[in-house]
Amino acid sequence: MRRTRKFAFFSLFFSVLLLCILFFLRTSAEKPEQDFKTGPMPELILSTYQSWVGEEGLGSLVIPVFEKRFQCKIRVMTSPDGGSLLSRLEMDFRRSQSKKPHVVVGIDQYLWPRAQSYSEGWKDWRPFGYSDLTSQYRIDGFLPYSVGTLTFLADSHVLNSRHVPTPHSLLDLLRPELSRQLILEDPRTSTPGLVFILYSFTVLGEAQAFSFWHKLRDQWLTLPQSWDAAYSMFLRQQAPLVWSYFSSQAFHQSQGQAQYQALVFTEGHPIQIEGAFLVRDSWSSMREKELAQKFLEYLLSPEVQGKVPQKNWMFPVRNDVALPSSFQGIPNPLSVPTVSLPLDQKSIQRVLVLWREAVGAGR
């Protein structure tokens, strides 16, 4: 009896310890590259943000067709947003991770300076159809696939019910009636948020931008981490204004919702070009590199470009693609007065530092 108890106690204590140790060892040994099943089918590793491969994202249409057409397997690594996509890549390079993504999809021209050091130069190769693009969209090493003009979208029902005047310029946003009536995205995490601060910095100049941001911190309701979080708050009528795209109006038009209107600002509007790039030192064979290049070309093909308006709700970069009826009346990025924003990493960092100082902490 005593021996049985002793045995039971020992077994219980050590089995729990053993179980814990086994789990530690198992998960510590779980390196990402060991998940790969390198069979006869070549594999393309894609790094992108979550909503791109979500049910409604462009990736959900592109990936299966590409896999079938090119007889390959695409492995997707997702991050919550464009910023963390790059952070993850930076970590992979720091950790000298042997298995890096081959292609990064979903960064814009403002994140490109940060990403450039991790990209594979194109040298003599150019994706098919690239030379036909407008010069404004062509950045060497960066393949654009969609473009949008940013602005504030207003819910006229909420604006009227709260007696909030419609803003027509950046400085209008500081009007006391607009206090806690707008939703912006956090520029540290979201690319539209970053574009907003670069836009205000360029339009207002350094000195005025600092005081503008300082005052603006009392005007926004909250700064969500991503565009979709901000937009979902806006749709729940938590605020009548959200920083979004002209093309968001097209989505609502397709749903028969006329109360959502994109606002035109007197200062002009910034544009955002979304694109993809090849990651350097990520190939173990030439076949992988060819596959990655094919993927970039596929993103630029009329087939994928035709799907951009209805999946990404952005404009395609190709001019020869027919737009759906809901995009009629929505100003094309090339037709809106645009504001050119700083594109070098140093200036972007400086603007972010200034913004942090202006916004500070506490309200």
Add this chain to the structure above:
Amino acid sequence: MSQVERLVFSLILGFCCLMGLVCFGVPIFAWLTDAAWELNSTRLLDPSILAITRFTIWQMLWSTLISTGIGLALGLIVGRWATQARSGGLLSGFLVPLAVPTLVSALGWMSFIGQSYGILYTQKAVILAHCFYNIPLVVYWVAQARRSVRPQLLFAVRSLGGSAWDEWRVVVWPKIKWPLWSAVAQTASFCAMSFALVLILGGGPPVQSLETEVFYRLRFGEYDPAGALSCAVWEFLLTLFPWAGVIFAESQRRKEEEKLGAQFINHDLVSVIDVKTKMRFSLSSNLRQFGILFGIGSILLFFLVPYFFVLSPGAFYAFRDREFLRQLWSSLCVSLGIAFLTSSFVSSMSAGLILSLRSSHLNKKGRAMIQFLAAAPGGVSVLILALGVWIAYGKWIDPFEGSLSAIVVIQSCIFFPLAFRFMWPLLSHEDQISYQAAWSLGASWWDAFLETEWPQLRIPLLAIWSGIFGACLGEVAGVSLFGSSKWMTLSLLLTHKMQHYRFEEAQAIAALLFLLSMSSMGMALYFWSLQRKQSQ
């Protein structure tokens, strides 16, 4: 004790120390060396980081001040009432907010103040939530201390012509001062390390604390480990004071108790006063008892109301969605698995360490040192520890891919001091008489332990295990850094839903988490009461 048994204990002690080194020592060392190498005054005195530090201190001071003021007043009232009625169970109810996962509490608060746009996403919302979270804790500590004041002493002061102020100064204050300081230090520490409440109720800049900034600089947007380190240094300095405060207040309280216990008591005088006070209190009618219980219950309920807002009808509509149910099920399995691993690991480590220390015949100083080291993880912010794990094991762990072992390591470090503190009084002294009796009958140390101590330890161990199990389910800071779509715990899923403003689904997860943590807390309390009955 045979030589084999001594060897087994030495091995267990060695293993526990190794685990402590791997889980806590190495990450903190890696963090400190990185901080020493990478930091410079420009980075440390970055105006934006200083502004966040100032705000963290500001919100910590206000939250602590308000919580202490209200908590002290209510604690004295509740404690005074509690001496006149049987209300021990009700008093334990003031510990309930501690068992509510912070995310659930944040969501409850959002639903509670959701319509008042003037408060949500401001520092007022954060301070209000901190106060509601901490006031019950202060009330509990003060009420427990006030309850232990002997009415005879108050009676003696009055009969000697003392005023109410004299009663407070001579009898009540000396009794409550150290528990109060301990509660104040714990409140300050909680507010300085608060993560989920600031992240969700603050709504981003300008309402941001050092904890949320560390998280942003590592996990979202620009990857800035040096900036995260600067924030972590300030955070470390900020949490050092409350932690030292807790340790100091606790040691003073223990000393005070020992001193009081050793004091000479005039038993004749006490018995005369006893008769008089009994006569006074015998006038308490049933109605008065009911009134007292109703009063304490109402105060308790007032502080618990926001948490019940997660159980809104909207939460139940979310359960109709099949896709959501699938996500919920897989997260539930991950959460239960992690909670099981952590609670088993922590319970066995604490028990193993204390038993092996007991058999190692360490002197008083050695024991005090081990106790101090075991409490050390409690003074370090979870995100600082996670940053240390990130730096130390970054080559082997991909934080973006998620890591189960990192989550278990961090959660074990958070809950180990708690388990150790609860187990120490139970396991640190062996019942020499029973052991001698068993040994004289020829039993080995193990046989003696299994026959005499183990039957009494099973239930408290289960209580500690279930308490930690419940706490792990709602832990959010550790899983925020090392969780991923692969290791999606309930709290992480809840954060995702809230970040995407899917409130119905978030409320459904919060309701489930609330019920799970309440059940495990209930289980812990049940086992604890069973133990009390047994020992009586």
